[in-house]
Amino acid sequence: MSAGFFRLGRFRVDLLAVLPFLLLILMWRTLPSLTGMPEYMFPTIGAVWDKAVELTANGQLQDNILDSLGRLFLAFLIGNALAVPIGIAIALNRSASDFLRPVLTFLQSIAGVAWVPLAVIWFGIGMGSVVFVIANTIFFSTLYNTVAGVESIPKVLHRAVRSHGGRGWALYSELILPGAFVNILLGLRIAMARGWHALVGAEMIAGSNGLGYMTMEAVQWYQSSTIVLGILCIGCLWLAMDQLIFRPLERRTVVRWGMVRQ
Amino acid sequence: MSAKTKISVVDLRMEYVDENRGIRHIATDGLTLDVKENEFLCVVGPSGCGKSTLLSAIAGFLKPRGGTVSMDGRPILEPGADRGVVFQEYALLPWKTVLENVGLGLKLRGVAKAERDAVAMRFLDITNLTHAAEKYPHELSGGMKQRAAVARTLANKPEVMLMDEPFAAVDAQTRLTLQEELVRIWDENRLTVLFITHSVEEAVFLGDRIIVLTPGPGKVRAVVDVPIPRDQRHWATINANPQFVAIRDRTLALVRGLEAA
Numbered sequence: 001m002s003a004g005f006f007r008l009g010r011f012r013v014d015l016l017a018v019l020p021f022l023l024l025i026l027m028w029r030t031l032p033s034l035t036g037m038p039e040y041m042f043p044t045i046g047a048v049w050d051k052a053v054e055l056t057a058n059g060q061l062q063d064n065i066l067d068s069l070g071r072l073f074l075a076f077l078i079g080n081a082l083a084v085p086i087g088i089a090i091a092l093n094r095s096a097s098d099f100l101r102p103v104l105t106f107l108q109s110i111a112g113v114a115w116v117p118l119a120v121i122w123f124g125i126g127m128g129s130v131v132f133v134i135a136n137t138i139f140f141s142t143l144y145n146t147v148a149g150v151e152s153i154p155k156v157l158h159r160a161v162r163s164h165g166g167r168g169w170a171l172y173s174e175l176i177l178p179g180a181f182v183n184i185l186l187g188l189r190i191a192m193a194r195g196w197h198a199l200v201g202a203e204m205i206a207g208s209n210g211l212g213y214m215t216m217e218a219v220q221w222y223q224s225s226t227i228v229l230g231i232l233c234i235g236c237l238w239l240a241m242d243q244l245i246f247r248p249l250e251r252r253t254v255v256r257w258g259m260v261r262q
Numbered sequence: 263m264s265a266k267t268k269i270s271v272v273d274l275r276m277e278y279v280d281e282n283r284g285i286r287h288i289a290t291d292g293l294t295l296d297v298k299e300n301e302f303l304c305v306v307g308p309s310g311c312g313k314s315t316l317l318s319a320i321a322g323f324l325k326p327r328g329g330t331v332s333m334d335g336r337p338i339l340e341p342g343a344d345r346g347v348v349f350q351e352y353a354l355l356p357w358k359t360v361l362e363n364v365g366l367g368l369k370l371r372g373v374a375k376a377e378r379d380a381v382a383m384r385f386l387d388i389t390n391l392t393h394a395a396e397k398y399p400h401e402l403s404g405g406m407k408q409r410a411a412v413a414r415t416l417a418n419k420p421e422v423m424l425m426d427e428p429f430a431a432v433d434a435q436t437r438l439t440l441q442e443e444l445v446r447i448w449d450e451n452r453l454t455v456l457f458i459t460h461s462v463e464e465a466v467f468l469g470d471r472i473i474v475l476t477p478g479p480g481k482v483r484a485v486v487d488v489p490i491p492r493d494q495r496h497w498a499t500i501n502a503n504p505q506f507v508a509i510r511d512r513t514l515a516l517v518r519g520l521e522a523a
């Protein structure tokens with residue numbers, strides 16, 4: 001269902017999806033002058049553009065983006081590599097569940113930015129702390145979605161695979177992983193979104209570079225254009241990731257299989 | 263018909279225990295029956311009498327509380343490819359195409375893709391599903407799903423096929439066709455079939471013998487022989503067959519408890 005679309009290279013862009021962004025830009029263009037907000041509180045489009053050109057020319061913006069993305073992906077790998085197997089174990093094994101669930105629930109409440117102070121003491125300011133905090137956040141997002149996914153696989157599918165000779169590792173590749181994939185994918189997506197939150201939060205407090213650090217540092221100099229530029233970059237990067245990675249993956253798997261409607 | 267016993271159920275007691283509420287439900291008790299090699303055995307009985315539970319015990323999904331279930335003289339301990347199951351809910355894997363679903367058993371056995379696709383195509387041909395090979399289960403009609411499920415079990419060449427009301431969810435028209443196809447396939451492949459159904463008519467049409475169970479906890483009320491030749495089993499004519507009508511009426515009376523065994 002769409003009102004129309006245009007092509008940008010090989011990508012299809014829905015007009016309906018573009019409209020809200022145009023509206024935002026329009027508001028940005030008109031509201032500050034209408035309300036008489038001074039420039040240092042909210043920069044104009046021109047000022048942010050100039051800032052973007054300046055920081056791109058001297059390479060700072062690219063460096064900060066690459067630093068942030070690098071941490072995010074590292075933490076994404078670590079967090080998920082732990083969460084998916086542990087989630088499967090909890091869902092399938094009564095002892096694993098009894099053993100891990102309470103302690104993980106306890107730890108979940110402190111997940112995320114609450115770890116920053118300790119992380120700084122353990123890893124110092126910079127990469128280590130930030131990755132630790134993001135991985136922690138991603139771990140819990142994926143963990144509970146994986147558990148829910150594995151538990152949602154109907155008993156009759158287990159029986160069907162077993163009575164066709166399924167056993168051992170084949171049970172995981174033919175049944176558990178694909179069967180839980182709807183939730184795992186949902187989990188990865190939420191994990192990535194929360195990972196972005198955690199990244200920015202952690203960098204603001206414990207970073208020495210990156211997009212979050214860049215925006216926080218700008219406060220000291222009342223550089224509102226840098227702050228808004230940072231926010232825009234974060235939003236655009238996550239949007240691109242969602243549209244270029246998660247959406248297509250979803251369309252080619254769970255939507256294709258009829259396990260979720262689109 | 264060879265008289266060799268394929269599956270033997272002796273004095274079976276099955277229970278469902280709800281630990282949280284401390285409730286135990288006896289699904290079958292003192293249930294004894296044999297399935298002979300290459301026979302088509304139907305099981306009928308009132309709803310809740312333990313038919314599906316019996317099937318789960320033979321398939322190895324549930325463990326007996328008492329008594330024994332064995333195949334070829336060896337106790338059944340877990341599910342296995344030697345006992346193919348066709349479920350009422352089809353149980354096709356949504357993430358596999360019809361072709362991949364039908365090739366599932368072969369894949370699990372490590373057969374290479376080219377070979378298992380060839381075998382799967384043959385069984386899709388038998389079940390008239392060739393055109394649907396590349397579709398996913400959610401794109402199929404109920405009758406097509408059912409045929410795909412039967413093809414999947416057949417392609418795995420089980421020694422015994424266990425079927426739990428496999429045709430209950432399809433329309434009357436499709437059901438008749440599927441029943442006739444099943445008789446043909448069974449005849450050609452010489453399988454042993456245990457077929458659970460609510461429908462006495464279906465049981466008489468399909469079965470060599472019919473086991474009638476009592477209301478739960480289920481045990482055997484009667485065993486009915488169906489000596490109607492296979493070449494007379496067509497829906498177009500069978501209702502005019504006095505033998506069919508007589509057996510059907512007697513079995514119906516047994517199921518309803520109106521007639522003593």
Ligand SMILES: Nc1ncnc2c1ncn2[C@@H]1O[C@H](COP(=O)(O)OP(=O)(O)OP(=O)(O)O)[C@@H](O)[C@H]1O
Pocket residue numbers: 278279287288289307308309310311312313314315316460478
């Ligand atoms: N998972 C379960 N937990 C508790 N009780 C169960 C469970 N499954 C079945 N039962 C009970 O066991 C008895 C036998 O159930 P079963 O499913 O074997 O009946 P059935 O003969 O297959 O019935 P139907 O013809 O309606 O399918 C029923 O009384 C039912 O309530």
Ligand SMILES: [Mg+2]
Pocket residue numbers: 313314315426
């Ligand atoms: Mg049943």
